[in-house]
Amino acid sequence: MKNIVIVGAGFGGLSVAKTLCRNNSVEVTLIDERNYHLFIPLLYQVAVGALSPDDVSIPIRSVFARYPNVKVLKEAVDSIDLRNRRVITCVRAISYDYLVLACGARHAYFGNDDWEQYAPGLKTLEQALEIRDRILDAFEQAEAAIDDVIKRKYLSFVVVGGGPTGVELSGAIAEMAHSVLRKDFRNIDLQTTKVYLVEAGPRILASFSETSSKQAMRDLQALGVEVRTSLAVTHVDAGGIQALNERIDAGTVIWAAGVRASDLNRFLDGEIDRQGRIAIEPDLSVKNHSDVFVIGDQAYCLDRKTHKPLGGLASVAMQQGALVAHNILAGIKGQSRRQFQYYDRGQAATIGKCRAVVEVGIFKINGFLAWIIWLIIHIWFLMGGVNRIAIILKWFWIYIANYQMDRIILAKEWRFYPALRPIRKYKEDKTPSKE
Ligand SMILES: Cc1cc2nc3c(=O)[nH]c(=O)nc-3n(C[C@H](O)[C@H](O)[C@H](O)COP(=O)(O)OP(=O)(O)OC[C@H]3O[C@@H](n4cnc5c(N)ncnc54)[C@H](O)[C@@H]3O)c2cc1C
Structure with a gap:
């Protein structure tokens, strides 16, 4: 069984895990420093007292309780050892056959x-x-x-x-x-x-x-x-x-x-843009490391149609997650990988x-x-x-x-x-x- 390690249970990481969990030929280790998936688009409603924290989050374990091939770890990943194919968390080193990084971004204050x-x-x-x-x-x-x-x-x-x-x-x-x-x-x-x-x-x-x-x-x-x-x-x-x-x-x-992508990008080979995002290949893997994928807010990915960088959106992360799961399974079966194509389903913002x-x-x-x-x-x-x-x-x-x-x-x-x-x-x- 191939061991697939996913770091981050946000929109991107969860999308990969939810596709792979139904496939018994792989073992998935899903690592997140928190024990819950957060529905970030409604976070502002918590900030103004309209919703409570539990309304916008769900325990990661409960999502995968029915899938024995998914192991959930609440640990922070500190570094990545590409040469030995391991991720190092605060408590241990975990080996992988395929690694998916979906650690998102945090706020940035332009150097202040x-x-x-x-x-x-x-x-x-x-x-x-x-x-x-x-x-x-x-x-x-x-x-x-x-x-x-x-x-x-x-x-x-x-x-x-x-x-x-x-x-x-x-x-x-x-x-x-x-x-x-x-x-x-x-x-x-x-x-x-x-x-x-x-x-x-x-x-x-x-x-x-x-x-x-x-x-x-x-x-x-x-x-x-x-x-x-x-x-x-x-x-x-x-x-x-x-x-x-x-x-x-x-x-x-x-x-x-202003946002800045996860610091874990510094352990990878590849170009990093001003927002700290790492440039990825059209199949969403890291250059020269076909077993490592980066998705969501952590990645710098060009739209195949417009050739403009894709924005930090939950829908981008989710679609990328689904493709990474497909590409991993294709790789295991010896089939060719697909390239990422974003389907823009629109955008919305509420006012009051x-x-x-x-x-x-x-x-x-x-x-x-x-x-x-x-x-x-x-x-x-x-x-x-x-x-x-x-x-x-x-x-x-x-x-x-x-x-x-x-x-x-x-x-x-x-x-x-x-x-x-x-x-x-x-x-x-x-x-x-x-x-
Ligand atoms: C306030 C706000 C509102 C938004 N509204 C919308 C919207 O309406 N529509 C929309 O499409 N997009 C919206 N977005 C953008 C959207 O939330 C992001 O694009 C999306 O969350 C990116 O998904 P991701 O999987 O890359 O990262 P995230 O969803 O941020 O998930 C990253 C996960 O990685 C974990 N993690 C990070 N570092 C580590 C580490 N070192 N070790 C272990 N775990 C780690 C985190 O705990 C987190 O669970 C909004 C963003 C914000 C901030």
């Missing part, structure tokens, strides 16, 4: 890693929960603030990056402030909340058509989001952002711009509770119908019946009752921006001195 402490990215559940804490706590701090300037700062939110994540997140924050939380606070007027979406390029949703981009901008403005294009962020700190000559003061900054932009081929849809399509696509792709039902019920409740359930702040201490913390300082000033 210190910005991360002030502006978390949205890629993991931990980050989504931290963003949720920050957003909810900002409202609490504004409610408690005595100084109007501080109050205004806490009621200002900046989302950096006008791609689908930035658009979805800024729309959801605006909706939360202006509608969902409106009646919960006594000392602040949430209508004064400012949400800025800052994009360095000339328009938001650059991968969509200009028509959809303009429509998304109008929809965001209708929700109260101030969209600022052609504004490159040059500095981020505890009190906001600096962009060219402009300063935007904000208590909460969220980073939705009932608007979206959807593009499928020449069709461009927006508004409520687009939102329904977005809803169906996401529910369709979600794994596991439990998640689907839980999400449908929650969305239905949010829609009719305008109530978001997951609104607890996990962090006990206000730890994000001590410089902006007025309450503690006020209490300390009032404490009588011991002398």
Whole structure:
């Protein structure tokens, strides 16, 4: 039996494993540093308290419980030894006949890693929960603030990056402030909340058509989001952002711009692009290593039709995963491999509770119908019946009752921006001195 090692149980890795698990002539070892598969496209809903972590994730073991030829390991892979055909995890070395790397990407701050402490990215559940804490706590701090300037700062939110994540997140924050939380606070007027979406390029949703981009901008403005294009962020700190000559003061900054592929690429031979992705062959293998495949956000892959690099999309990773499984089985049977051809099924971004932009081929849809399509696509792709039902019920409740359930702040201490913390300082000033 050939041993196939897959690193990463995201969209790409899971797609490979789900095809191979039905083939008893191979043994699959699926390694991930987490014990769950994360449905990243709905992560922003965790960040705004609309869904909980369990709604958007599923334990990897449960997916393969019925397949004895799949071994699941919760371990982080530290390095790859191509010469001896082994991957080295934090606890052991694992040999492979075929290796599939699908470790995705993480956020990048264009060489300014210190910005991360002030502006978390949205890629993991931990980050989504931290963003949720920050957003909810900002409202609490504004409610408690005595100084109007501080109050205004806490009621200002900046989302950096006008791609689908930035658009979805800024729309959801605006909706939360202006509608969902409106009646919960006594000392602040949430209508004064400012949400800025800052994009360095000339328009938001650059991968969509200009028509959809303009429509998304109008929809965001209708929700109260101030969209600022052609504004490159040059500095981020505890009190906001600096962009060219402009300063935007904000208590909460969220980073939705720039990604960097998995560091494991440095153990492979091949060209690496500016985003850290490794160039792969048309059959998705690594140059000179036909037994090693790289897929998804970790790989730099040209579209065979347009000759442009494919974007970081779940659909790209899933289609690549299916082809890698096919090519591995073809190799074992001595048959020839196929080359990767991406079938573009369109793209979608939602704006608030009932608007979206959807593009499928020449069709461009927006508004409520687009939102329904977005809803169906996401529910369709979600794994596991439990998640689907839980999400449908929650969305239905949010829609009719305008109530978001997951609104607890996990962090006990206000730890994000001590410089902006007025309450503690006020209490300390009032404490009588011991002398
Ligand atoms: C907020 C957000 C919203 C998005 N929305 C959409 C959308 O609406 N539609 C769409 O098509 N795409 C969307 N994307 C992009 C999509 O999520 C990615 O393209 C897709 O997840 C890539 O799949 P992947 O398998 O390459 O990596 P991932 O899905 O990121 O999976 C990587 C896996 O590898 C594991 N891993 C990483 N390093 C190691 C290691 N060293 N050892 C062990 N395990 C490791 C991780 O734990 C993870 O499980 C979105 C992305 C983000 C961040």
